[in-house]
Amino acid sequence: MTFPSAEPPHWSRPGSDEPRLNRPVPERYPQIRPTSGYADPRVVHSGPGPGAGTEQEPERSAVLSARLVIVLSVVAGQLWALNVGVDAWMQGRTGTAWWCTGFEALSFVIALGAWWLGPRDR
Amino acid sequence: MTGTTDPEEALRDRISADSLTSRRDYLRVMTTVSGGLLVGSVAVSAGVLHRHGDAEAAEVPELRVADRLARGQAVLFNYPGEHDRAMAVKLADDTVVGYSTVCTHLACGVLWKEHRGEEGELYCPCHEGSFDIRTGAVTGGPPPRGLPKVLMVERADGSVWAVGTAFSDESVRHAACRQLGAIRPGTTVPSCPSGGGN
Numbered sequence: 001m002t003f004p005s006a007e008p009p010h011w012s013r014p015g016s017d018e019p020r021l022n023r024p025v026p027e028r029y030p031q032i033r034p035t036s037g038y039a040d041p042r043v044v045h046s047g048p049g050p051g052a053g054t055e056q057e058p059e060r061s062a063v064l065s066a067r068l069v070i071v072l073s074v075v076a077g078q079l080w081a082l083n084v085g086v087d088a089w090m091q092g093r094t095g096t097a098w099w100c101t102g103f104e105a106l107s108f109v110i111a112l113g114a115w116w117l118g119p120r121d122r
Numbered sequence: 123m124t125g126t127t128d129p130e131e132a133l134r135d136r137i138s139a140d141s142l143t144s145r146r147d148y149l150r151v152m153t154t155v156s157g158g159l160l161v162g163s164v165a166v167s168a169g170v171l172h173r174h175g176d177a178e179a180a181e182v183p184e185l186r187v188a189d190r191l192a193r194g195q196a197v198l199f200n201y202p203g204e205h206d207r208a209m210a211v212k213l214a215d216d217t218v219v220g221y222s223t224v225c226t227h228l229a230c231g232v233l234w235k236e237h238r239g240e241e242g243e244l245y246c247p248c249h250e251g252s253f254d255i256r257t258g259a260v261t262g263g264p265p266p267r268g269l270p271k272v273l274m275v276e277r278a279d280g281s282v283w284a285v286g287t288a289f290s291d292e293s294v295r296h297a298a299c300r301q302l303g304a305i306r307p308g309t310t311v312p313s314c315p316s317g318g319g320n
Binding site: 030031064067068071072074075078079082091092094097098100105108111114121122 | 153155163267289
């Protein structure tokens, strides 16, 4: 297909007709930084470091991630135990259902402990 | 950086554009979920869910469900409670079996399909669950448990009666002993475990 002029047709030109919308992404969205997504929204003065929002205490961050993983694993186990408990109760095995409840209680204590562990990261 | 002149305002903008749920928030939410699951489990064990056959055995009289039942024929009735939907089927060898018609998967109505399988089967059309007609056990599909049973007898005059219930996957003997223990506490029956099957 040929065009009458060297200019591509209007509909095939990339970008917008408005030049301000064709600026590079960092200029159009100054809120988006390479570090976006890492900062706690409650932090208003991030202090010195490689850049606002970057991790200042990597060990503390790792511990927070580990606590989160523990709690998620505990909740997965609780979902399984609830399934077993409902089945047991429906089959008339009430004792097994109460054992599952005990397991749930123990799991909750572990989750609560994992949450309670980091007084600065709750 | 261009676009915003006031650095403090730019900082506030950037922070507000960050993720609204932090790991700390997620940790707190999941710990709360964990507590919720504990509460749910206590409720289940304490008996908040309706279970077919939970009506006190002493309060439920035998129920005549049909004057006569032909081979391959099924009859619907409510037993032991007025909201406990059940079905009795007479098989080709004249055995009469009874089951709850509430599917153990998502509580849809279970149907008697005479021409499915070797002897016919109980079939849930919602998610294609199927149950063995002799035992009530799951033979296919997503149901997690077998159907609760209704213990049926056919008397000499051909009438069909519902006389008791059994939980999902519970043996008839265990159910009969359990209900005997509820009606007459302290009764000792040699073939029953101590405590009337409880």
